[in-house]
Amino acid sequence: DQQVKQNSPSLSVQEGRISILNCDYTNSMFDYFLWYKKYPAEGPTFLISISSIKDKNEDGRFTVFLNKSAKHLSLHIVPSQPGDSAVYFCAAKGTSGSRLTFGEGTQLTVNP
Amino acid sequence: DGGITQSPKYLFRKEGQNVTLSCEQNLNHDAMYWYRQDPGQGLRLIYYSQIVNDFQKGDIAEGYSVSREKKESFPLTVTSAQKNPTAFYLCATYSGFYNEQFFGPGTRLTVL
Numbered sequence: 001d002q003q004v005k006q007n008s009p010s011l012s013v014q015e016g017r018i019s020i021l022n023c024d025y026t027n028s029m030f031d032y033f034l035w036y037k038k039y040p041a042e043g044p045t046f047l048i049s050i051s052s053i054k055d056k057n058e059d060g061r062f063t064v065f066l067n068k069s070a071k072h073l074s075l076h077i078v079p080s081q082p083g084d085s086a087v088y089f090c091a092a093k094g095t096s097g098s099r100l101t102f103g104e105g106t107q108l109t110v111n112p
Numbered sequence: 113d114g115g116i117t118q119s120p121k122y123l124f125r126k127e128g129q130n131v132t133l134s135c136e137q138n139l140n141h142d143a144m145y146w147y148r149q150d151p152g153q154g155l156r157l158i159y160y161s162q163i164v165n166d167f168q169k170g171d172i173a174e175g176y177s178v179s180r181e182k183k184e185s186f187p188l189t190v191t192s193a194q195k196n197p198t199a200f201y202l203c204a205t206y207s208g209f210y211n212e213q214f215f216g217p218g219t220r221l222t223v224l
Binding site: 006009032034036041042043044045046049089091093097098099100101102103104105 | 116118121143145147152153154155156157160162200202204206208210211212213214215216217218220
């Protein structure tokens, strides 16, 4: 069963506009969530994270929102830039251990 | 220069041959992971190791084997029993300080 789901395989936005990437999870034991960015033929790089005790975390142009009751998180990128074009993975971690469960990824394309 | 090394970047093998992918780290992290990425399927966990001389199966361990004789090294062997070995393989480590996984650059394995 897919415990972390990213239902949108792709998203296309105009440069300067907002990009919103969504992620849903089913496991109530997840208490820490991360977003990774990945370019083709490279390893993912960490972008931003949020603990379940918070509902928002901001880092520059990137903000992650967590809605625990809905088991939903989203990544907002404002303003979007062409260099943001990549695959974005949502990941979740349980209360113990270091294992991450990843979503399928969303390909973001930012058009100039 | 700290980091995770995966070699080679591209690897070609004939069907029926075993192949070993290298993963070396000098980050002094205890936990290490192997993932496989296929188009549209995100990152799927193959094996992981929390400490030297110990490892556990992930979600798709069939047809793979690992060893963890040294903290710095976590090689993955893709055996002839793996039905669809062609994929992009990623190695990662976990930092408890940063509470995130760090990824290597990946190895693209193509079985002909």
